[in-house]
Structure formats: structure tokens, C-alpha cells
Amino acid sequence: MTSTPTSTPMSTPASAPHSFQVDLRGLVDLLSHHLYSSPRVYVRELLQNAVDAVTARQAIDPEARTGIRLSASGGRVTIEDSGIGLTAAEAHSFLATIGRSSKRGSGDELHDQALEATRREFLGQFGIGLLACFVVARQIRVVTRSARDPQAAPVEWLATDDGSYTVRELPHAARPEPGTTVVLEARPGAAEWTVPAKVEELARDYGSLLPYDITFDDGEGGEPRPVTDRPAVWERAFPTPAARRVALAGHCAELFGFTPLDSIDLDLPVAGVRGVAYVLPDPTSPAHRAGHRVHLKGMLLTQRADNLLPDWAFFVRAVIDTDTLRPTASRENLYDDETLSAVREALGARIRGWLAELAASDPDRLAAFLRVHHLGVKSMARHDSELLGLMLPWLPFETSAGSMSLQEFAAAHTDIHFTRTVEEFRQIAPIAAAHGLGVINAGYTYDADLLALLPSVRPELKVTELDAGAVTERLDPVPTAAELALAPFLATARSRLEAQSCDVVLRAFQPVTVPALYLDDRQARQERDRTAAMESADSLWSGILGALRGSAPRARLVLNHNNPLIRRISGLQDEALTGTAVESLYGQALLMSQRPLRPADSALLNRAFLGLLEWATHSTAHPTDARDGEEDQK
Numbered sequence: 001m002t003s004t005p006t007s008t009p010m011s012t013p014a015s016a017p018h019s020f021q022v023d024l025r026g027l028v029d030l031l032s033h034h035l036y037s038s039p040r041v042y043v044r045e046l047l048q049n050a051v052d053a054v055t056a057r058q059a060i061d062p063e064a065r066t067g068i069r070l071s072a073s074g075g076r077v078t079i080e081d082s083g084i085g086l087t088a089a090e091a092h093s094f095l096a097t098i099g100r101s102s103k104r105g106s107g108d109e110l111h112d113q114a115l116e117a118t119r120r121e122f123l124g125q126f127g128i129g130l131l132a133c134f135v136v137a138r139q140i141r142v143v144t145r146s147a148r149d150p151q152a153a154p155v156e157w158l159a160t161d162d163g164s165y166t167v168r169e170l171p172h173a174a175r176p177e178p179g180t181t182v183v184l185e186a187r188p189g190a191a192e193w194t195v196p197a198k199v200e201e202l203a204r205d206y207g208s209l210l211p212y213d214i215t216f217d218d219g220e221g222g223e224p225r226p227v228t229d230r231p232a233v234w235e236r237a238f239p240t241p242a243a244r245r246v247a248l249a250g251h252c253a254e255l256f257g258f259t260p261l262d263s264i265d266l267d268l269p270v271a272g273v274r275g276v277a278y279v280l281p282d283p284t285s286p287a288h289r290a291g292h293r294v295h296l297k298g299m300l301l302t303q304r305a306d307n308l309l310p311d312w313a314f315f316v317r318a319v320i321d322t323d324t325l326r327p328t329a330s331r332e333n334l335y336d337d338e339t340l341s342a343v344r345e346a347l348g349a350r351i352r353g354w355l356a357e358l359a360a361s362d363p364d365r366l367a368a369f370l371r372v373h374h375l376g377v378k379s380m381a382r383h384d385s386e387l388l389g390l391m392l393p394w395l396p397f398e399t400s401a402g403s404m405s406l407q408e409f410a411a412a413h414t415d416i417h418f419t420r421t422v423e424e425f426r427q428i429a430p431i432a433a434a435h436g437l438g439v440i441n442a443g444y445t446y447d448a449d450l451l452a453l454l455p456s457v458r459p460e461l462k463v464t465e466l467d468a469g470a471v472t473e474r475l476d477p478v479p480t481a482a483e484l485a486l487a488p489f490l491a492t493a494r495s496r497l498e499a500q501s502c503d504v505v506l507r508a509f510q511p512v513t514v515p516a517l518y519l520d521d522r523q524a525r526q527e528r529d530r531t532a533a534m535e536s537a538d539s540l541w542s543g544i545l546g547a548l549r550g551s552a553p554r555a556r557l558v559l560n561h562n563n564p565l566i567r568r569i570s571g572l573q574d575e576a577l578t579g580t581a582v583e584s585l586y587g588q589a590l591l592m593s594q595r596p597l598r599p600a601d602s603a604l605l606n607r608a609f610l611g612l613l614e615w616a617t618h619s620t621a622h623p624t625d626a627r628d629g630e631e632d633q634k
């Protein structure tokens, strides 16, 4: 029997697994310069560990003391809690292993539910918090005694920023009660972060809403001062709604530095969110993202959260406390997950609810709000259909009946006309108003876009653009016989204004006091600009511009047959005087339309004005003087 040789792949025995080595200096540098935005976070980490330790102790010993004492003096920062404490083994394991935390399950426990449960309970979870203290400390000393194991001796854990630490047991008398004291020795160069006033300020900023009483002692011998200031203003009871409003306004001024137009309660019990949104008193660009203040179980997470509210809610700054949202590892922003997006939606709905309530019951306050924020609201409503539906009726527009909300305007006009430019509006609005036509000036930013969206919100309304041609068509024609009788006059007028590229038409319209209207639309204006450019261009360009001459409608001077002056002018026998009068009418109508004058228009106005003076003085002055004047002009 022969045995078949089996071939085994060449292999070398695996070496025993090695553990990663971590260079503490490198890690501290990483934390201080890249993870945390400022060394100030070390105070937050100290407070957070103390709060978590007290929470853990409460679970096994609800009678235990919960107060936390923070003090700073002589370059030393100390924090003392009566929390759960640590045994020597735990100190080795938790304090010296980067990334290890007692506040989350391990192994099998590390499924989502266990993680969620511990997250709900504790502030910490990453196992890197204490290290942040090396950003300001050269040495960290922890003296701790376990509450879980009363027989265990107190332990001293002493770590220096070179990455070494020692653990030793102390006599029972060194710390008779369970709990932990952490003492930081400031590193040279970081003294500014450990002076008492700074530590107190930081503790107040981060910890004012924490759930246990925290005091601060500056080592000057006075009474320790409270750091915590609970309940939050928005949760306090006030004798009257007015007193509450005043307190909230004061809170906003202290926190954000402005007195709010109004405050909106942000209360989402299911999502564990409570807080308030303050309405900015001054206009702000929607592109500027306001930073919101977010507390997580009382601890200030950030004052610059930019993802808490929908973009359209640019006009508020919010402060909230939550126990469901997750922090990022730097604990300086919110983790943008599904919970946050649901909370964002729900908070957006609260703010919309405030707007809806104002619209329904307090239009004056809504108007005051829109006086400040209408531009921003207009800009955002173009892209947010719910905001559009809610706000569009209330937004202010310039109309032929004055400045008013669309709602008011639509109450009088179901046919809504708009002009695309401010100039068109100025020409058209008075005439349109006299003819019972509602016109809105959509020449301002966002207004044309919004009017185009109006039928989607109010389908019963008809929105049409109005231009010069459409207006002329709506004015009453003059009876044919009358028009025929005036044909010679019209011919004179037309030839006189030919050089201005302007047609002359005769209509009968209101108000009778307006003798003539200068009407042009965008195409006519372009044509006018092209002609002006052609006149001042060199021969090459003038050739090209000339070739572009389109069949665009020309500007129109609409003479009002109802106007007595027009009646008189059209009956003049003196052709020269008729020409001067037509030029004067053109000039006056042009001035009324607030159009910029081209050089040719200024020359015409000049000529017409002097011509009229000439004529007016002609009959009283010596005839030769008038002729001299004519000579001078030549």
C-alpha cells in the first residue's frame, strides 16, 4: 500500500497577538488640537464624570449624598463627588485604558438596546474624557473609594502627562466615605484655564442645568457658590404669562445678547426635549446659520448646533435640554442621525405652529414679525411648501392699492396681475387702479417667484403677468370717427417722436387728470438700450448692433382722449406748437414713469421746455426779442 503524500501549504506559526501602544503625548495633542475646539472642555469632562458617578451610586444607594464640590486655587483644580467610586482593579482598568468606559455594556451586552439604556443614564460613553484633562494638567491624581465594595481600601491613581501612572492602596482613614476626588495640577502655559474665575465661569456655562447641586469654591475662604441654577427658566412656574415672558426675554438677553421679538416653547415630551426658541429682533440672512444651545441631560453640549432646526427657521435661536439626542465624540455637536432628523421635523412643526397661531389670533404680532423677517421668510418659502402655504397669504407686497398682504389684496381681486419690474409697476399701477385692475409689483427680490406659486396655495386665484401691451389693450379705444378727425394731429405727433423710437396712440382712460402715459415693456427697453448703445458705439459695433435691430415692440406714448389738455392740443392749428406740446407730453410722461433719461431725452426735454417758454412769452415780449432767442438757440 502506498500512501499518497499530502501537501500542506508552507506556514509559520502565528506570533502571539500584540496590543497597540498609545503615545499619550500624541493622543493628548490629537484631542486638544483636533477633537476638542478648546481646552475649556476639560471642566465639562470633570463635571460629567462626577455626575455619572453620582447617578451610578444613586442606583444602588438612593440615600447617598449627591452634591458635587468643585474648587480651584493655586494652579490646582479639584472636584469631589460621593459617587460610585472605583476599586484598585477598576482604576487600572477604566482610568488607564483609553477608550474603555464603565458606562456602556461590553461583549454580548453591546447590542443596541443596552447601549441605548446606558446612554439614557450617563453622560459619558467614549472612555476618553479624563484624558482631556491632560490638555491643561501635567498630573492627574484620583483618590477614590468604591461604594459597590465597602471592604475595598481607598485607592490613589496618579498619572503624569508622560503616559505613566501608579496605583496604590491607601489606609481606610484616608477616605472614609465612598466617592472620588480628582485633583489636576496645571501644566505650565495652561494657567489661564485653571484660574478660579475661569473655572467658575466654565462650570456655570457647562453645568448650570445639571441634575445635582454643584458648588464652586475659589479657596478665598468665602462660602462656596452654587454653579447649578435649576429648573431651567422655561420650566419654572410663574404667577402670570406676562411674568414668564419677561423672565424668558431676560434669559435670552443674558444668553444670546438680544431681546427677542417673542419666545416659542419647544416641548417634545416623547423625544425628551424641552426648551425655547427666541425670535430674533433684527433681520438676518437665511444663509447665516444661527447657533443653537443644546444641553444633554443638563450638560451644555454646544452653543453652536447648526443642525437642530430646519433651515427655514433662520429667524430664531434656540436653547434646549434633551436626553435622547446623541453627541459626537468631541461632544460639541449633535450626531446627525434619524432621531435628530425626527426631532428637527417636530421642532420645525412647533415653530410653524407658533406662526399659524399668530396668523389665526394675533395678526398684529404676525405683521410685526414679518416687518422684520419678511425677506428671509420669502426666500425660504420658495423652497418649503409648508412654510409657503402658511405664510404666503400674510406676506407684504406692493400693490396698486398700497402695501398690503396677499390675503388682503386677494379679498378684493380674484384676478391678480403683476408686473415683473418696478418700472413697469410705476407706469401701470395708477392707471390699472383707476380701471379697477389689481396689480402687484413683483419687481422686488423673490416676489415674482412667489406669485407664480400663489395658485398652488390658493387655486381659486388667477395670476397673470401684465405688461405695457396688455395695459394699452385694456384702455378704451377712441371712437373711429373721432380718431379719424385727429389723424393729422397724430401724424404730427408720431413724426415728432420718431427719433425717440416711440409710437403715439390715442385712448380714453381714467383718471382724466393724466394727459399721457409712457409705456414700454422689457423688449422695448432692450431695444431702446440697443439704439442708445449703437449711437455711442464705433462703426464696427454700431454695424453689429444695427444688424440686431429686432421687431421688438416700441415704447408707446398713450394720449388720454378724456383729458381736456389733450383735447386742446389736438385741436391746435400751429404745427410747430403742436410738435413742442407733444414733446412736452412725452417728457412729462417719461418723468412720471421715473425712467432714467437718455441724452436724447434730456435734449428733447430741454428743447420742449424752452420752446414752451418761448411761446408763452411770445405774445407779451417784443417780437424781435423772440426771434433773437431763436437765433441764440441755433
Ligand SMILES: Nc1ncnc2c1ncn2[C@@H]1O[C@H](COP(=O)(O)OP(=O)(O)OP(=O)(O)O)[C@@H](O)[C@H]1O
Pocket (backbone or CB within 6 Å): 045, 048, 049, 050, 053, 081, 083, 084, 085, 086, 094, 095, 100, 101, 102, 103, 123, 124, 125, 126, 127, 128, 129, 130, 131, 179, 180
Ligand atoms: N469621578 C469618577 N467616579 C467614578 N468613576 C470614574 C470617575 N471618573 C472616571 N471614572 C471611571 O473612569 C472611566 C473612564 O472615564 P472617562 O472620563 O475617560 O470616560 P467616560 O466618562 O466613560 O466616557 P467619555 O469619554 O464619554 O467621557 C469611566 O467610565 C468611569 O468608570
